[in-house]
Amino acid sequence: MSNQEPGFATLAVHAGSQPDPATGARITPIYQTASFVFDDVDHAASLFGLQAFGNIYTRITNPTTAVLEERVAALEGGTAALATASGHSAQLLVMHAMMMPGDEFISSKKLYGGSINQFGHSFKSFGWQVNWAEGIDPADFDAAVTDKTKAIFIESLANPGGVVMDINGIAEVARKHKIPLIVDNTLASPYLCRPIEHGADIVVHSLTKFLGGHGNSMGGIIVDGGTFNWSQDDRYPILSEPRPEYNGLVLHETFGNFAFAIACRVLGLRDLGPAISPTNAFNIITGIETLPLRMQRHCDNALEVAKYLESHDKVAWVSYAALESDPYHDLQQRYMPNGGGAVLTFGVKGGYDAGVSVVSNVEIFSHLANIGDTRSLIIHPASTTHKQLDDEQKTAAGAGPDVLRLSVGIEDASDLIADLEQALEG
Numbered sequence: 288m289s290n291q292e293p294g295f296a297t298l299a300v301h302a303g304s305q306p307d308p309a310t311g312a313r314i315t316p317i318y319q320t321a322s323f324v325f326d327d328v329d330h331a332a333s334l335f336g337l338q339a340f341g342n343i344y345t346r347i348t349n350p351t352t353a354v355l356e357e358r359v360a361a362l363e364g365g366t367a368a369l370a371t372a373s374g375h376s377a378q379l380l381v382m383h384a385m386m387m388p389g390d391e392f393i394s395s396k397k398l399y400g401g402s403i404n405q406f407g408h409s410f411k412s413f414g415w416q417v418n419w420a421e422g423i424d425p426a427d428f429d430a431a432v433t434d435k436t437k438a439i440f441i442e443s444l445a446n447p448g449g450v451v452m453d454i455n456g457i458a459e460v461a462r463k464h465k466i467p468l469i470v471d472n473t474l475a476s477p478y479l480c481r482p483i484e485h486g487a488d489i490v491v492h493s494l495t496k497f498l499g500g501h502g503n504s505m506g507g508i509i510v511d512g513g514t515f516n517w518s519q520d521d522r523y524p525i526l527s528e529p530r531p532e533y534n535g536l537v538l539h540e541t542f543g544n545f546a547f548a549i550a551c552r553v554l555g556l557r558d559l560g561p562a563i564s565p566t567n568a569f570n571i572i573t574g575i576e577t578l579p580l581r582m583q584r585h586c587d588n589a590l591e592v593a594k595y596l597e598s599h600d601k602v603a604w605v606s607y608a609a610l611e612s613d614p615y616h617d618l619q620q621r622y623m624p625n626g627g628g629a630v631l632t633f634g635v636k637g638g639y640d641a642g643v644s645v646v647s648n649v650e651i652f653s654h655l656a657n658i659g660d661t662r663s664l665i666i667h668p669a670s671t672t673h674k675q676l677d678d679e680q681k682t683a684a685g686a687g688p689d690v691l692r693l694s695v696g697i698e699d700a701s702d703l704i705a706d707l708e709q710a711l712e713g
């Protein structure tokens with residue numbers, strides 16, 4: 288066998304999968320079963336005690352899902368991964384493994400609208416406090432750190448504003464304060480950006496978007512970078528102290544550089560329960576095989592559409608980091624040189640009403656709340672995804688009244704431009 292390290296496209300097709308050992312099936316089968324038979328009583332005991340790896344029950348592990356986990360871990364350059372039912376449940380399990388009631392974390396305000404709600408409202412019931420960084424500079428994150436801060440959370444390419452974050456700079460702040468940096472890499476995908484290479488400790492994804500890629504299956508994933516030392520002080524007791532339910536086992540001591548992924552699985556997934564279905568895992572594995580092809584086409588189409596919109600007299604502004612005129616262009620060139628992704632926002636002259644008119648007039652673009660489909664999608668965040676936020680939060684999140692968000696698909700760019708042309712004409 289060759290000694291060459293496989294490239295990204297090869298990993299996207301092969302990582303984690305083998306022909307099925309039982310049947311020779313070339314494609315990973317959908318192991319559509321809730322539970323698995325033990326070899327004998329001792330085998331069962333060792334699985335339950337975490338002395339051996341193996342399948343017990345699909346809430347905790349499943350062989351189809353395991354291929355998905357290994358593949359995404361390889362694409363992101365992590366040590367291990369844990370797939371979940373949705374992107375939001377991945378975020379929940381990450382925080383559940385590192386936060387205790389009364390703890391705090393810092394987040395960028397440039398976030399997916401659902402994450403702003405999850406962090407600002409639902410997490411309060413767990414006693415977890417989010418502190419929003421004032422701006423997006425590393426210094427804004429540094430200024431928000433308190434002695435209760437347990438983590439920093441950012442999106443690499445932020446939804447919906449097209450903001451590219453300075454991952455290295457923010458990772459330095461995290462390292463200085465001995466806290467992990469968590470990066471939501473959903474919009475960029477590992478094809479465009481691999482945050483662990485830039486200092487992130489944990490990566491999360493909504494697999495529902497570009498990794499699955501076809502708008503047909505919900506899923507989320509947590510990738511453990513294996514980079515963070517959970518035992519350097521007493522701030523992460525879930526990882527560094529004996530677990531009563533596992534006979535006093537210390538997760539970090541036992542599992543080393545993939546202890547965080549294990550903690551999310553054997554505590555969070557086991558007890559909170561948001562497991563992905565094997566069928567959805569299968570659909571997402573299939574989607575990942577074409578990730579490099581799709582993502583490049585998404586980027587090429589989005590750049591053409593962005594250039595068209597930039598020159599349109601009914602368009603006030605376009606935010607897309609791959610445009611040379613964009614304020615985030617330098618950061619895009621540094622962190623995601625293959626392209627600016629599929630998602631872009633633009634402002635229509637005429638504000639809220641003009642925005643509503645465009646989403647009502649499009650024909651090829653689907654008006655819906657999603658991104659990362661092969662199909663082109665459009666939404667008016669102020670009347671939908673970001674509707675729950677107050678005006679100040681809307682603008683801070685890049686979702687003001689005139690903003691339209693596109694997720695540019697992989698159709699012919701000329702057809703997409705013609706559709707927007709007629710929709711803007713109204």
Ligand SMILES: *Cc1c(COP(=O)(O)O)cnc(C)c1O
Pocket residue numbers: 373374375376399401402442446471473474492493494495496505506507658
């Ligand atoms: C969609 C999305 C999520 C939430 O993922 P779900 O799979 O819908 O739960 C989180 N972050 C970003 C950036 C997203 O686009």
